[in-house]
Amino acid sequence: MSTSITTPKPDHFPKDLTQLSKSYIFKATIAILSILLFFTLYVLLIASLFYLVFLAFTYQIEHINKLTILIKLGAIAGSVMLALFTLKFVFKLKNHKPDNRVKLDKRENEELFAFIDEICKSTGAPKPKNIYVDPDVNAYVSYTNVWLSLFLPTRKELTLGLGFSK
Known part of the structure; x- marks a missing residue:
């Protein structure tokens, strides 16, 4: 197949045709910095939640009775579930493809x-x-x-x- 089915390129382009505007560069920079800030805050959130799990396990109970044991078990279970819930989307590796393709x-x-x-x-x-x-x-x-x-x-x-x- 030697014939081209696209239109030929123009002979002359304006020099600034593909020049990016300053507002576009500024907005793209803000977008990239926002994404980096999001990932930084997300990593800090996960680290602090696992520190909360550590504290829930290592916190000393002064007066041991049924209520304090239940509160400690609830704190451990709650902190573990919160940390795993926050971390779960990282392990969602499956990229869903539409069935109708x-x-x-x-x-x-x-x-x-x-x-x-x-x-x-x-x-x-x-x-x-x-x-x-x-x-x-x-x-x-x-x-x-x-x-x-x-x-x-x-x-x-x-x-x-x-x-x-x-």
Whole structure:
């Protein structure tokens, strides 16, 4: 397939076409700092909750009776449940995929894959790992591994919505 199905690039671009505005850079910096602040506060919250668990176990009871034993057991159980509840989303590693997506085969959809490859090449964007279609109107890119994508570049999956097709 030698014919291009995308439009040719213009010969001349304005020099400042891709220049980022100062307000965009400021807002992006604020967003990144906010995310870093969130993770810092979250780690501090988890550390303080596990310290609360430690205190619940090691706190000395001055007068031992049924009520103080029940209060200590309640404090231990409550602090452990609170710490585990706060920590549980870190272990939620499963990335839920919509059930209505259909994975496209490259051999059966050569023209579409060539079109997407050409767009990726001309824009410098990475090629998607897989391409799906679904009956929704929207199109989107998703990560194959949510947690790994926070720290390393991971390949993404492209989903094309077919809501407007006939």
